[in-house]
Amino acid sequence: MSNPGVIGAIVAGVLIVLVLLIRKRSVRPEGASSSVTAEIPEYDYDAAIASFQKTREDLHRLFFERASGSGRPRGLRWVKCDFGDDTQFAQEQSIYCN
Numbered sequence: 001m002s003n004p005g006v007i008g009a010i011v012a013g014v015l016i017v018l019v020l021l022i023r024k025r026s027v028r029p030e031g032a033s034s035s036v037t038a039e040i041p042e043y044d045y046d047a048a049i050a051s052f053q054k055t056r057e058d059l060h061r062l063f064f065e066r067a068s069g070s071g072r073p074r075g076l077r078w079v080k081c082d083f084g085d086d087t088q089f090a091q092e093q094s095i096y097c098n
């Protein structure tokens with residue numbers, strides 16, 4: 001049979017951890033109210049698009065290298081792969097709207 005003292009210590013430890021987690025979540029910075037809305041940070045869209053284009057080129061190259069080296073489908077020799085040039089950007093609005 002289990003020792004009641006050990007079980008009591010475990011239960012007390014779990015309760016302490018739960019209380020600390022709840023207190024940590026409810027702590028707000030000084031002067032902040034519960035209705036504070038986040039300001040939209042300034043963002044360098046041109047730099048992000050340039051970075052995306054560079055990453056996209058690298059991914060296209062990597063895809064072609066791996067696909068042409070795979071030998072699939074059988075008997076096909078990869079000469080080139082045309083990727084679409086259309087790019088559409090979207091922004092997640094839910095992070096800015098409450």
